[in-house]
Amino acid sequence: xxxxxxxxxxxxxxxxxxxxxxxxxxxxxxxxxxxxxxxxxxxxxxxxxxxxxxxxxxxxxxxxxxxxxxxxxxxxxxxxxxxxxxxxxxxxxxxxxxxxxxxxxxxxxxxxxxxxxxxxxxxxxxxxxxxxxxxxxxxxxxxxxxxxxxxxxxxxxxxxxxxxxxxxxxxxxxxxxxxxxxxxxxxxxxxxxxxxxxxxxxxxxxxxxxxxxxx
Numbered sequence: 001x002x003x004x005x006x007x008x009x010x011x012x013x014x015x016x017x018x019x020x021x022x023x024x025x026x027x028x029x030x031x032x033x034x035x036x037x038x039x040x041x042x043x044x045x046x047x048x049x050x051x052x053x054x055x056x057x058x059x060x061x062x063x064x065x066x067x068x069x070x071x072x073x074x075x076x077x078x079x080x081x082x083x084x085x086x087x088x089x090x091x092x093x094x095x096x097x098x099x100x101x102x103x104x105x106x107x108x109x110x111x112x113x114x115x116x117x118x119x120x121x122x123x124x125x126x127x128x129x130x131x132x133x134x135x136x137x138x139x140x141x142x143x144x145x146x147x148x149x150x151x152x153x154x155x156x157x158x159x160x161x162x163x164x165x166x167x168x169x170x171x172x173x174x175x176x177x178x179x180x181x182x183x184x185x186x187x188x189x190x191x192x193x194x195x196x197x198x199x200x201x202x203x204x205x206x207x208x209x210x211x212x213x214x215x
Contacts, residue, residue: 006030007063014072014100017092019081023072024050026059035067036101037111037133040094040118040125043140044077044084054115054137057199061206065214067111072097074121087121087144094125111135116167116193120144126152133157133213134183135206138164138193142171148179156183157209159202161191184209 006029013020027033039062041055042048050071059069074090075082082089098110111133114122119139126134127150134156158176162169169187176185186205191198 013079014097016075016081016096017089018075018083020079021072021075021081021093021097022050022077022079023070023097025068025070026063027068028063028066030066033068033105033108035062035065035109035111035132036105037062037067037069037113038094038097038101038125039069039071040090040112040114040121041071041074041077042115043117044074044090046117048117049073049077052115053199054195054202055118057195057203058113058115058135058137058206061203061210062111062113064203064207065210067210068105070097070101087117087124090117090121091124091128094121095128098125098129098131109133113137114139116140117144120146123152124150126154126156130154133210135159135209136183137202138167139172140167141175142167146175151179151181155213156181157206158183158185159188159205160185161188161193161195161198163190164193166193 010025014023062069073080109132112122113135115137119136137159
């Protein structure tokens with residue numbers, strides 16, 4: 001495991017479909033940028049930004065296994081151009097960041113992750129592009145449409161709290177049962193939507209899964 005205290009951060013703007021997207025790159029100082037994780041944040045109309053604590057912990061989890069993390073603000077959030085677009089435009093934003101990462105780091109594995117609204121967007125984006133890993137935390141599949149015709153074909157982890165008061169575990173489980181895929185599902189007992197006091201548990205599950213995939 002990499003010491004996440006030894007990471008470097010860079011603020012930048014990435015070209016998006018409606019103008020520039022505000023972004024942050026967190027990279028292990030010893031990393032070779034061989035794995036790049038694109039992270040999608042929660043709902044833009046409910047305070048979701050790239051600095052959300054779950055999105056931030058996802059970034060730290062990726063750094064811990066030697067991967068660089070790219071967090072970005074969806075259109076209309078922070079300094080990102082544009083306005084909210086019901087998950088459709090936000091999927092276009094995520095795809096733009098994935099495409100940008102592929103050009104910036106040729107040959108790198110591209111991973112994608114997301115929390116809540118961003119989790120559903122990450123599923124949509126992974127279904128549109130060939131990525132090597134997908135991690136979704138409490139994906140809001142009951143609020144953002146995800147087509148069964150365009151599902152990801154990569155290793156996929158779903159982390160869900162069984163006490164989630166925003167994205168009920170039952171709705172996520174029901175949706176997973178309805179699709180022709182079986183992603184790895186980790187159900188965390190007593191964990192609510194915002195992972196209050198449980199962020200280290202989240203990191204542990206993400207790191208352990210990634211290490212099993214790499215092993």
